Amino acid sequence: MKLINSFGPNPRAVRMFLAEKGITLDKQDIDILGAVDNRQPAYLAKNPGGQTPALELDDGTVIGETVAICEYLEEKHPTPVLIGSNAKERAESRQWQRRVELNVTESMYNAFRYAEGYGLFKDRVHCIPVAAPEMKVSAQKWVKKIDGLIAGRNFIVGNEIRLADIILYCCMDFVKDVGQPIDPANANINAWFKRMDARPSAASSLSPNWADVKMRG
Incomplete structure (x- = not known):
């Protein structure tokens, strides 16, 4: 494959x-x-x-x-586990993944498409520029909510990295430099982001040309 x-x-x-x-x-x-x-x-x-x-x-x-x-x-390739090793773990992981996608990353990506990325996307998808500011607000409200929910643990789902962490990290690392910075007031999210950013996979997964296009993707 x-x-x-x-x-x-x-x-x-x-x-x-x-x-x-x-x-x-x-x-x-x-x-x-x-x-x-x-x-x-x-x-x-x-x-x-x-x-x-x-x-x-x-x-x-x-x-x-x-x-x-x-x-x-x-x-x-079930190991190392990144979704779950049993039905309960998989359900908890998918629950958080859906929370992250539906409430944070979809809003962040669409806000980028409709605002800072409008020139790139206006002829590819239906863009709604007027919606971008409120989408940013909605996403940030949910990031603040997640900040409180993850208090006392290392990652989004618990103390082991899961797919939800990867999805949220790659989104936030991308949008933070294009109009949606990480709020320094969210101490738990900032600590989590630093843990994710320090993983070897974070650097190795970046596209070779990310610096040229000035976006981390």
Whole structure:
């Protein structure tokens, strides 16, 4: 199988997941910033959403969503555990993953698309610039809420890194330099972010050209 890869926080989340697992996959890099390769009929036939990342299996099946890719890889490579080792752990992990995605990362990504990233996305997705400020506010309210909920533990779900941590970290590391900084008042989130940022997988998962594009993806 191979990872269809590009610049961006979602592809980075899969790369970070792979690094934490110690899995090496062949990669096919495509130009998503230029909206060239991923908008061509050949790619859309494999992945109708036209987004990255995607995982192409040996039988030609293409899995085109970040979380679905990570869950597939967890089932194939169950250790080290990044989602859960039993039904309870997996449920708790997925609960936090959904909280993070529905309340924080979706708002942060859309706020970027509608504001700082508008020039990049205006011809790709339906953008609502007027919604961006309130989306930023909503996301930050939930970050503050999570800050309180994770008091006394090292990671979002508990004291071991999970997929929810990777998803939130890759998003916050991306948006913090493009209009959505991390609030220094959120002491628990800041401590968590430093722990995540210090992991070898954080550096190794960055795209080689991130400094050139001035975005951490």
